[in-house]
Amino acid sequence: MSDFISDFWSYYIAAIALAGIVWCVWLLFSQRKVAKAQGAVEDTGHVWDGDLRELNNPLPRWWMWMFLLACIFGLGYLVLYPGLGSYAGLLKFSTQGELAAHRQAAEKLQNSVYAKYMKMDIKQVAADPEAREIGQRLFLNYCAQCHGSDARGSRGFPNLSDHDWLYGGEPETIQQTITKGRNGVMPPFSAVIDAKLAGDVAQYVRSLSGLAYDPIRAARGEGAFKSTCAACHGANGKGNQALGAPNLSDNTWLYGSSESTIVEGILKGRNNHMPAHEEILTPERIRMLTAYVWGLSNAPEASR
Structure with missing residues (x-):
């Protein structure tokens, strides 16, 4: 009912629910009175196989009581559980509350499994075969959508299985990334660099990582790189993990x-x-994920 901005709709729905039950009870007793008044059983006029006639017999008493008990049950349900508009019911039941209770129970059970790993160093956790299996399942559920099931990433999403890290590959840094997230911003420079000069800068950047480049254009772009790009990527293009600025001198490219x-x-x-x-x-779970991600690009200590 939180989607409605007026209490009218809450009362409207509650009235329909109650009126429906009341109508069912009225219909039951009204037909019972009719049957008593008629005395003899009414013939509906329908005949099959020559002498098989359909009669309008009164409802069996056991069926009437079951019908009446069903209506009473419906009223009791609406008192105890939500169903009358925004009324929450005496038991204050909600599907969200039930989900939260199940989740808490599951987390309590899971935490008993994680307890021993919380006392271990993350690098030791990464070396534990059972911990790696747990971490892999968590990774597939929460990380694979962006980084791929093999953790090798895709265009715009980093490869987590190599040794190239935007913010650093230490366990503490990975845990911080998973916990708090990251916002990597490369500002646009179209206001200070035109398309032609940007192409020259691109040639210089390609030269830093040993790719094929035009020496003349790269020489023209070097000055613009050092005056505009070096602030984040460094004068030699090695990047800056404190800023999340990528290393432009290796063969790893995000885009x-x-x-x-x-x-x-x-x-x-x-x-x-x-x-x-x-x-x-x-x-x-974050600690288990951290250990798994760190272990993707580092040989576990137990296997060395």
Whole structure:
């Protein structure tokens, strides 16, 4: 009923529910009186197989009592449970409350499994085969939609199975990322760099990572890079994990390494959002996920 802005609809629905039950009781007793008044059984006039006649017999007493008890049950249900508009019922039952209770019970059971891992170092958790299985299931449920079931990511979504990290690959950093999320912003520079110069900067960026490039254009773009881009990516293009600025001197590209793709990023910017999971996952689940993600790009200690 929270979708309605007027109490009228709450009363309207409650009135219909109650009127329906009252009408059923009235109909039951009104037909009983008619049957008594008629005395003899009424013939409906329908005949089958020559002598099989349909009569309008009164309802059996047991059926009448069952019908009446059903109406009483309906009234009792509406008193105890929600059903009369916005009335919550004496038991204050709600599907949301039931779901929360089931969730709490499940989390209590799960936390008993996670308890031993909460006392271990994350790197040790990553080396535990059972913990990795738990972490993988959590990853497939909550992370695979963006990063892929194999954690290798896709265009715009980082590969979590290599050693290239935007914000750092230490367990504490990964846990912070999962818990609080990330907002990676590459501002657009179309106001200070035109399309031609952006292409020259793209050639210089390609030269940093050993890709094929035009030396003349790269030389023209170097100055613009160092005056505009180096503030975040560094003078040598190595990036800055404190800002989430990617390393431009390796072979890892979030959107692609073609000139047109780099130019698009320079002129239009990029805006990446990693949602926070602290409202979705318990601290225990976040820790298990952290261990699993860290273990994707690091050999577990137990297997070394």
